[in-house]
Amino acid sequence: MFIGLLDSCVLWPSLQRDFLLSLAVEGMYRPAWSSAILAELEENERTKLTRRGFTEDQAVARAARVVANMRKGFLDAEVQGWEPLEGTYGLPDPDDEHVLAAAVMAGAGAIVTLNLKDFPADRVPTTVQILTPSEFAYNTVALSPVRSGRAVQEIAARSGRLGPVRSTTDVLDVLEARYALTEAVALLREALEPA
Secondary structure, three states: OOEEEEOHHHHOOHHHHHHHHHHHHOOOOEEEEOHHHHHHHHHHHHHHHHHOOOOHHHHHHHHHHHHHHHHHHOOOOEOOOOHHHOOOOOOOOHHHHHHHHHHHHHOOOEEEOOOHHHOOHHHOOOOOEEEOHHHHHHHHHHHOHHHHHHHHHHHHHHOOOOOOOOOHHHHHHHHHHOOOOHHHHHHHHHHHOOO
16 A cells, blocks of 8 residues: 655644545555654644644643544554664755655655655655645545545544534635645545535
8 A cells, every 4th residue: 555654744734634644544545654743743733722722731732632643543654763764865954854764664655745845856765756735635536536535524524523513515625725735626526526
């Protein structure tokens, strides 16, 4: 199965994270990340929640719960043994070395990130693609728009627990408008249209 390493910058936006992980639940790919990526995610999630008005204690607890749920839901996603490779690639930003090291150790076919400039082609093994969330979502959804559509339906069915109730159309609208997953959303709209 194709392995996609998800950088913290694509896991931080809540609905985008939910969508990417829901695609994995549907068996569209296997996600991977490192302990360092999860630590970054937890810190960014805490900061986001604090800015939204949560107390520091509430933000810390909720951010920790996000990471704990990811670990519980994807037992084989956390890459081990990447540390010896960190710092061996000569990336422009040394802080991104752990991402590439984890991708290599995971056997990932892609790193899904918004930081394309930090992963120049001449520094990345040819077996690893660097993809934006939009490119990755399109490539993944294109494999089976119907199965991918089930992921969106599940997101809509779960909505309302921590935020507003959303229909599948609402979910697709946000994925397109906020996260620019335009091509993937077009495939999903077509797959989810009533016959």
